[in-house]
Amino acid sequence: MERTKRLLVAAALTVTLGPATVGTTPASADTVVAPFLLQVGSTMPALPGKAVALATGPGGAIAAAHTEGVAVWDSGRWTEVTGGAAYKVAWRGDALVALTAKGLLTARRDGAGQWQVSTGRLPEGVDAATALLAGGSDVVLVQGEGLYRQKSGQSWQHERLPGTAVALARAEAGTLAVATSAGLFEQDGRTWKPVTLTGDTGTWASTTITHLTYDSKGRLWFAGGQGIGVRDGKWKLYDPSRGLPLLGFTALAPGADGDVWLGTARGAIRFDGEHWEYRQGRRWLPDDAVAAIAVDGKANAYLGTAGAVGLIEAQRTTLAKKAEVYEQAIDARHRRTQYGFVEGVELDKAGDLSKWTQHDSDNDGLWTGMYGAGESFRYAASKDPQARENARKVFEALKFLGDVTQGGSNPAPAGFPARTVRSTSDTDPNVKDSPERDKEKQKGDALWKISPKRWPTSADGKWYWKSDTSSDELVGHYFFNALYYDLVAEDGAEKKEVASVITRITDHLLDHDLYLVDHDGKPTRWGFFNPSELNGNPWRREERGLNSQTILTFLTIADHVSDDGKYAAAKKKLISESGYEMNTLAPKVTLGVGGGNQSDDEMAFMNYYHLLKYEDEPALKRSWSRSLYDYWQLEQYELNPLFNFIAGVHLKGATWSDAYGPVELDPTGPWLAQSVDTLKRFPLNLVNWKQNNSGRLDITNLGQQVRPDDDASTLGMLRSGTVLPVDERVVGHWNHDPYKLDQGGSGTTEYDGASFLLPYWMGRYHQFISEK
Template identity: 30%
Template sequence: MKIYSVLITISLLVLLACGPTGGGRLKGSVKDEPYVTPVSVKYRVSPGWDGTELKKVVVNGDNSVFVLTDKGVFRDFPGEIISKDLMYSSLADKIPMDISIQEETGYLYYLYADRFLTNMHAGNICGQFPENQYIRLAVNKSGEVLLLGDRTSAVYRGNNKLSDIKLPEDRFIDLQVEAGKFYLLSPTSVYRLDNCQWSRIHRGEGITAMALAGDRIVIGTVDGYYETDEKGTVISEKNNRLPVPEIRKLLSANGRHWFATDFGAYYKDREGIRYFTEERWLDQNNVIDMTLDRSGNAYLLTPTGLNKIHFKEETLAGKATYLQDNLRKYHLRFGFSAEARLLDPEDPTSIRLEDNDNDGLWTSFYLGSQAFRYAVTKEKAAKQYVWESFEPYERLLVIHPITGFSGRTFERTGYIAGDTIPWRPAIDPDWWWKGTTSTDEFVGYIFVASVIDQFIAETPEEKQRVADYIDAIMTHIVSNDYYFIDYDGQPTLWGRWNPAYVNSFAETQFDRRLNSTLTIAGLQLAYRLTGKEIYKTEAYRMMEDHGYLENMKIPMKNIRFTSGFQHQGITMGQDWNHSDDEMAFLTYWVLYHYAFDDTLRDEYKKMINDHWEIEKPERNALWNLLTYGTSGEIDQKSVIWYLREFPADTRRYAVQNSHRKDVEFLPKDSIGNFREQSSRELLPKGERPMNRHNANEFQLDSDRGSNRILAGDEYLLPYWMARYLRVLE
């Protein structure tokens, strides 16, 4: 045992000093510099004002937010609340026709039925006119106020009218000001006010919006946008490769175009497009107005809500700390890491933790993260957290009378949820336990045991504790002819590693490769931890007599649609199960680090790289890091991209992307696209459904709803692995 421990320690020190062997492409660690990421802030309408219709949003020079409604002017208050602005009693009972912000100064102006005014300049500005002539206003940097009615317009300076100006058309869409000049938009034209006359500077078709951007004008249409110069000459072709080409509103600032539509909002800049929709980002998809504050944050208004896209500076370390604290507070159930359910999706405090079929697998991500954290930091808390979460693994072995069999999970008597069939009374009458344990759970067991052995267990007693745990499980499997035997004396549905089962799969089915890999990894680990010769003998028997080594080396390019195979009535081989990727890559860590010799390790390196090659389009940080920590290959850029794009808000919101016109979709082809890569490029994680690592990263839509919250260990494990492997500094 001591010799094996020393060998493991030496190999890990070499890994830390030199990086993984095998020709890795890592050029150096990436420093965790602060970066800017969008965060959703949803404002609540103050109680008592439910049903208020929101119409327009502006932000003044102090970054105060004002919303024009059918009940008057609302504004922002602490706690992300908007409520009626009662600060000026003389205005509190009045409902404006319009509000606007003066360019440069950021002063707020109000338009009422018979006057316009501002509370700045000591309240001196108050231009009066006959009632109900004007419905829109704009204010330039010189203090000129343009008023727009259905049939006429007028310019005021201060309280004095300078001129009445006839409108060039009966219908207008928008009124804007830029560099002291006023611009008017109709469905066919852009006009500029020159010498108290509206001059057409551009004619087009299907125009819906415009944005003034210095010496350019951005024109939105029913089918994309294009740009003109200040004279109206088109300087860029129409672009309709957009999430939603029918544009309602446009903004342009700091090299970024913002678009509001009836199906969310998005921006486009040199780096690409970011798309914001309900439920993660907006209260609903119908965006009727938008504006930017002086920090570049966007305010997206719907008829029912105000939504802010806040561009927050954060670090990966800071996000890890937040998610770890959050997990400890709200996601630990008897030491298991648990997805939370909201009893009321509208109430974020209505959290309930319930068992999951794969508590042992999901908890391995959290426990693994703390093991790697301890390897990096030597923080006592991290080690404590590992042992805390190892206790439920140990209890799963003894909560029932079946020797060496690990249950899925447990719960107090009378409180089990979901499917009740696999549940049985425990030895302790106060508890029930869940059977039907699967290969998913087994993967969690061996991964947990390996990282505790490598990074946490430091005393002979701790080493023996982990060895006894894995010895009990592997003894059960080996002595029961490579099956998990359940409470009914029969093999569980998926806990099967017997050659008759494994080799019944065609070589074109991944189950044959996967189950062979799990078997050998478990036997290698058990031999290393216990020194019992039976495990080594059995491993070589499986590899040599039953072809498990050759099964493990089946090229991933050979895996394809395979019909005609059923297991207990379940059709298999006709689609790709991304849980298999998850099980395989977690197991690769164990397989490689506990190989019997260098010859096998070299074989494992090749098969790991073979699997990683087809995984690269998914840009999964964990698969990259597990590959790098074994065979030495990595896509470092994707690792950092994944970690930065992973939202700190882990709620599983409903998401829709299949309607987008900016996405190049791939055909579903059972042969060429067996793994169901739905699009050419992977969308940012904040725009996709939030899933665990067992889901397709290219999943575009989800109607799951927002009553489930992931624990966050989906981020924590790759983050701390990146730190440990010096991919991230």
Template identity: 30%
Template sequence: MIYLMSRLLKVNIFVLLTAIFSLPLAARQTLWEPQADKVFLQEKSEIVRTTGPVTQVAQMGERSFAVLDGKFQELRNGSLEPVSNGPEEINKVEVHDHIAWIMASSGFFRFDGNDWQKISDDSFVDVCLHQEKVHAATRDAIYVYEGGKLTNIEPEGGYLSSDVTMLMEDGTQVLADPVKPGPIIAIASYSGTLHILQPGKLVQLSGRVINEHLIDWGTLPSKNTFDLMSVGSRLFVSTDRGLGVLRGASLQQIKGTEGLPVEDTRQLAQGFDQDMWIGTTRGAIRMLEDDWHYFGADHWLPDNRVNDIAVAENEVLIATDGGIGIIRYEPFTLRKKSDHYEYWLDRYGHKRMGFIHTIHQYENEWVREISDNDGAHTATYLSAMSYKYAVTGEEAARKEAVDAFQAMLWLERVTPIDGLIARSIWSRKGDKGEMGRRGSGGLPAKWNATADSLWYWKGDASSDEIIAHFYSVSLFHDLAARGEEKELAKEHMRRIAGYIMENGWVLIDADGQTTRWGRWNPEYLLRPYGWTDRGVNGLEALAFSYATYALTGEERFKKGYEQLVDWGYAENTVKQKNTFPPSQIAPWDDNLAFEAYNTLLRYEKDPVLRSFYLRSLERTFEIKRMEKIPWFNFTYAAMTGNDADLDAAVQHLREWTLDCTEHNYRNSHRDDLFVEEGYTSYEGGLKAISPRESAVTRGARRAIVLDGGRNSKRIMEPVGFIRDYWMGRHYGLILAPDTEDPELLEVKKGSGENPGAAPYEGPDRPDFL
């Protein structure tokens, strides 16, 4: 009786779990909160290069100025033009109430945008607004500007000391030596009082008293001090070892451990949105209430050494030794950002016969790269457009999906063997550049000519391409295909999966040899040579065999799947993610695994087998979680219903740079390289680097790579963003924007010259519909 009850209980649980997993995700209880697609400020970069260092910048209303070769110049249409009648050997420029105060070797000047006025022959070091009046400082004295002239504010009889030992019984002071405010580096008005920065020391001018004892608690991070700025309740001091922050009488320190990207801080500037800008010897920093944004060369700045910063409304000028970096901010939504990247694909020529390509420079011309993984790159776009069509119903999105789908079909139909796929296809009469000479793992490329000699197709396809085909084509079938397209999708999957199974779970190339990485057989995965691949490759085989069965209903694929399960492939998926040794971690395997998770968990409903795959996903996501990459977070949330740090993942999308050019970037020098609280680094990463601080990368991206870039010689296809955004929308992880303003939903489409690769002009791809 006990056995019977236990058996019935197991059956009932099985039925219950099967019923739950059969429900659409929207009908299940989820532990994540959908994220709003709220309006945010998106950075755009412009660089003005100069022949020498730009030492100062200034913003006066809508006009921008800079100091180059010691002369005051205006920035117009991306170039600097000298301002007539200005002084030379300018050392510093400060703007207050739309008036520029110019400190030069020849004196102190006032410029209202049209006329110059020389105020003093003395050499001044700083200017600030104090009690609604301009105050200016030389190295040894402070003046107030009133009625068109400067007046020294030193009281009759001189300044008094804050040293109590110098006080007489009646409160008077009799000093042997006068108290001086200098040597002065900078001045600022804080809490209604003038504060003075001296070398390694902060003092205040309290009435007649120079107060050297204003700090009750704390010390400056360093004696090497550079700049001073008041922001509300805080007074900031820049040093070469971090920031000093005065609050009342307490001096605190902000260093790398608090999130400051570079401790060698120099210039300070008030921001436009309750923020502050910091110039350093290694880039510029935007400091917000709860975040830090780092901007370095080569994407944002022409050089990393910052000399000055000027801020206007939604625009920042950064003077460097190599010129001026201009960062502009524009209101965006993620929906608008996705539209930007879709427009980018068209404008820069990433598309060719339905394929998606990276662009690179070849003999001073932008050309499309015919790569090892054209199918995998196109698969990301096919999935993106399938998701988009499912969300919006836009026929334009479906048309794009169909075009990409036909390109995927062609990769299989171009080979002479049913089920064998090509990595890529080269047109003898239409493609530019050169055919890639390398294949898998640096081995020689395997190019094969078609019977009509119009095309070459690249062989030695790997597991990367195989799982990409099944992930994207099955999504297309479910979300965007109609009629004959659905049948073609099934046939495509049937041919590839059948060919692999017929050959004993390996991919046989046209030369009769197994491809380098097309191996899912137990002789490889369950032996020492392929042992490290047993998890991810086994996951792929389980995914493509079961997905083919789910869509075609053919029993042979179900039997193949069950054979894999009998071999222990399901159990092996649990620890598919390799974490050691770090030098042997293949980051692209993460992309393959998540394509397999997305494919297998959409169809498999058996609770026992799902338990293996879910445990695998749980383990893998915990490892990848610190990187905050939406592709991983969204997959985990969609397939499990669990919380997946969606706020961090959506913020990651907001921080993608609009420019897809792979500029060089460096982060390994930073002082804030630590794993954030609440996360654990299992792969040896020091910090998850924001996309703003690296470059646009594809699905196999890693956020823990500190340095990289391609010398601005390659342009990445931004299909990863498009896919992730529309995937988030499809599963309800991201809500639709709460606006109908077209300027917040779409970018303006220009009609200018194509800045990327020239349009493809070769023979057309076959039409399979």
């Protein structure tokens, strides 16, 4: 785990706290989350050619004009209507019309459901490859300065346009709009009236328009060189300063409920007048180059791309149903070994979930513990026996990590938990994780530990177990076990069993002078909590605050589950003699927003949860609350429901006072709505597809002065002041850097859904959210 430079100034000030109510509704915080539409991307079955135009027809049928013909998507399959190159497609009632190399195609289904096709001549001078087409009660073609109408069975009627046409749209009521070299015009009877684009941000040039459409509410939309706009009584104009991600449009189509979809060479954009959604990468599209879009009445978007036709389906769902999907995926693919360690899987083929390989990681205890924490909250909130069973399995898995290190080839001191395990029937991991490799690592990290055997074998010879366990691993153990003790374990024997697992790790730390000591008798790379290290070693300045907070949390939890006063005594000594209370006031050291290692953030917030929950000493609780408040001020822009809910639980009703008077510490701003939005938008597709956001026009880079140790050109946030929404980046765990603009990989890893399940069930348990 790498650390980066961090700086946060926090003062030790008097804090007055209201009662910390756990498991009850925080005043004015409950949000009822109604069923909502969740977008899920997929690739449709292949067409014979590349789709260049799409149109929605009766019953939700989708017509596609493609380079090899015309096809219709209906009843879950493509039906070829005709062959030969096609360029545009529209509907005239139940009839399909298309501009093809052979002329104007008209097709209808007969009584047997077969397509009956006829082809008519185009008006003289009209080029099927470049003309514009609109369906409706009659067919309208536009080429150059000419507009041509044809009613069924009649000849073409010609009208002259005010300029050379570049875009055409037709409202459901029949009104036509055209964008020409002379500007934007709308037809009133036989007269073309100019439309001025004067709106809430001034007047835009109508000659830069490239696309037009009428939405489902009859409002006129345009897209062009400056941005997009909608006429809603008056014009509302949107450019990148108002959230538009990109310019350079290739398509514009109405959505199902007054929204619109835009195509670009770098993905698709949906806008409902308030919220922007950028869809890029293989999570959403077969290819980023979008040439055509159509949206059916159920809000499903069909996107013709350079690769294939993509479908972004609008699935009506609830947060609870999403949770079930993640649980099913974990059961199907993400429980490794008979102990059920929960972690991502490697896919044999990019994006294909049918074949996968499970693997160990550096942090199996942490990730499995966080999954178990979510199951503990789930059980407390729902009393679902399956949640209890899942949590119990996690307890046994984490307990095993402490059991497996005893005896065997290189026995560790009692209480030492392994990072992870793998079967000895697998390839020997020591071949890769060798002392020679450690020496190479040490060249870039002078404190990197050279281990004589990074993977010892267990006493029964069945397991390799990974040594050099990290502090974040321990945080995962304590966070889960404390929750399991409080929320799941039954009175009596089971609580004693949990307490013994907690105290054996804590006893190990106390017995080894607050170091986590490995099988070689030496501390692990990150397992140091001793005052001589944290206060006396200048190399540890970055870890001083966080590791002080961490050991105080461990001792607080151990004291909570034990009648032995030694844990409280050790904690008191660290505070009174070594200043750990003051150290904890500044657990994050950063040179600006977004700085530091997000693994540290994840650890710190999990620590805060129990440190504040169990602390009985008012003065200490004041310190911990102030510390959490300062930390959350940096994290609140990251749209992280886990961090937000922990702050919401423990800062409610808190105030602090200094020379200037009292100040409320309650989390302010839209944190609860943002948390709910993150849970709603959390993608079902957890494959690590690449997400490229650099170059977006709604982004502002953090700047070198904010992240001086990083490449500032790779880091950014929305102009509105938050990180990108969760479905426009990659989240495997909450330790990912949310300010990194380009994330993800080649689609060969699928993450588990514990990053959703933990904050979701925490929010349910604490009643920040409820569902209809």
